[in-house]
Amino acid sequence: MEEYIHDLDFDTIEQFSHGAPKECATQVANSTFSSISPLIFLVCGFKVLKHLALPIQIRIFVHIAVTIGTIGWFTMNKLMTIIIFNVFSVAFLALAHRNVNGYVVLVIGIIGLVSLQLTCYLYDFDEYFLSIRGILMMNIMRLTTVAFKINTLPSKNMTFSQFATYIEYIYYPPFIIFGPYLTYDQFAQMLKKKWTGYLNESGTLLRSSIFIVIGISFAIFSSCCYEVYTPTSQFVEDALTAMSFRYSHYFICLVAQAFILFLGSDEIVSNPLKIEFSRSTLQTVSEWNKPFHTFLHENVFQRSFFKSTGLNVFLTFLVSALLHGIDIQMTLTLLTLGFIAFSETVFRKRLADRFSMCVAAKACKMNAGKLSCKHRHTSPAGIAGIVNLLFVLLSMYHLIFTGMPFTDDYSALGYPWNHTFSIWKTHYFASFVISIIFLVLSKIL
């Protein structure tokens, strides 16, 4: 220590201020756990309620009351959020009850969301809108699902009990804040699932707990990655920003996964491994949030509004973007992802056909131990494996490119319109360039 004073090695002075990663990790773990613990409590409560088998007429009032309480607990401007949520729910349930088409409900929902956003913008309340956007987005998706469901019912006269099941679906407290969105059938199946015995249920509880622990670990990595590792280059910093955004998403998805698992559903919300080591960008977008993907795929893409696949892809990603309100960065990112996925899929299909290799965006399916496609190069250890590996690396880069504009500085307030371009410019719009090359090559080959 004396040497330190006398030699005055100023670099060592900084040794007195280390310890930030540990502090950050404990603080974030503490913070996330205390934030989600009321939700965990809710999930446990509703697990008990589910097995109590109360009549639906009583159940829905419990659901509505607890939903209002949950929104009040978790959001800022509590009363306002409760009113907004209920206005959306009641108005759209009324429309659905009148058998209004699901698309009309979806469009009115998006208009309502955008109007709310503009009102918040006018009153300098952007932060508030961002804090409730996710809740409303999932609510609109559920309400649209209800409208579509009622559209398909043969009988136009519904009993109260029948309609109450839809109310229950809209007002299900454990899923209000972080989701997930489940289709009506998935939700109904979850509620119907019977008690499987103490041993099985304990196993489910253990699995759910593991998901929560992994989720919190992702939240810690997401928040503290800069504390652990100081980026040495711009590229590493961009990769860390994108990673931080992805890991935050995994945290939400894994917590939601734990909730639905414990409540009796086997649906997958998101599998981080399938995103991090994704075969193609097509896989990335479909694995990012599976229930969300299912909603868009079933209700927009598969309805084939246009003859051109490209236009259908564009419309699907546009609807996805609009469900986030008017968010230039989100719109640009989603449309870019759509473009990347589309061009890569086209190119890889051409590559697979031209060179007879199993390298398409979707892997060749296995039917009774045999591959469904008739490609010559199928071995993962051969040329097809190498090409697929290169595409895995490319998908990793696309994840960085599309995730790096989500910096922390504007995350709570909204990103300025030129933010995305200014960040992509530093990478010379590489993902766009690659995708355009793929489109050109698919025509040439």
Add this chain to the structure above:
Amino acid sequence: MSTSHAKRLLYKLFVSLISVRVAQWISLLPVVQKPDYEMLKPLLLLLISITLAECLSWLALGLANGKFDKDKPGNSCKSLKGLTRRQLRFCKKNIDLMESVRTGALAAHAECQFQFHKRRWNCTLIDPVTHEVIPDVFLNENTRESAFVHAISSAAVAYKVTRDCARGISERCGCDYSKNENTGKGSFMYQGCSDNVKYGIGVSKEFVDSAERRMVQKDENGTLIITQLTSDGNHMINLHNNQAGRQVLEKSLKRECKCHGMSGSCEMRTCWDSLPSFRNIGLAIKDKFDGAAEVKVVKDEGIEKPRIVMKNSQFKRHTNADLVYMTPSPDFCDADPLRGILGTKGRQCTLAPNAIDDCSLLCCGRGYEKKVQIVEEKCNCKFIYCCEVRCEPCSKRIEKYYCL
């Protein structure tokens, strides 16, 4: 000059003064000569310095060896140099915090030396041989430098205690959950563990401020009153600067947040307040040093508590976080051991024209000497397969400049 040496001189002065008085009383004046007060002036100055030097003498703690024995706080504390009686009491009561205080003292000294290492006064505070704080008399004249040292040392103690609390070193402090209340916009989901700055500041107030001679006492009703005001209000200025250092620390607390939610929404935020590195605190206090305000202490009639007012009333009044001083700093060019000024003779300087340690500036126009050093280095290294690295010896010429 060490404190013990100074105390011996003080003792001589005291004895000589007493003997003069006694001689007067017993009418032996013709026999005993009047002491030469001009000659005693440095000693009188020293008399003031010894009591005042105590304000900062605790900084020597940074060099204290060994660990603090929690089972024997009395012995551990008595072995420490430079503590006042009140600080000693603090030490015995709070032995678990003393390690934080010690690292605080070390960090304060190191940061002060870093911030001033290119200046004429290079913040030499601790005697490397005796491990005691050099009684820098000018530091007790309420100069800008004194203001800086007080501010950085009180901030350093608060900083180290805060950091150690967050790491769970002390059982008596931990996270600060007081910020978790929903205080409106922006803090809606904040439930994190924050650096407990309030506790750190409290400890710093208790320990660092108690180094000042007691000025504030409680009256019969228990209210605080100022019982003593030194002629130049030194202590009041020191206490202000201590507080300013802690305020800089409090203001530098930054909140970091991360949004979590569906697809980039922000339903939940994980936030935590954390302190920046101590270098940033040092830089902020250095900025305050550059913009320090010259003040005076006035005592209004009928009001017990004196006030700190701007010397030049035309300037904007200082805030609680601004450093204040009363005496303009000396130029620090020539050594003046009695005032604790070492001078710039022998200091290394550079020839860069606009640098702070430029030779013409640092050497006060006395000139400088060039010393050439030939250093042996390895160069032209080659890797020879396998596996050896062969280098050639090279001599490198290094020129260094020292003030005359």
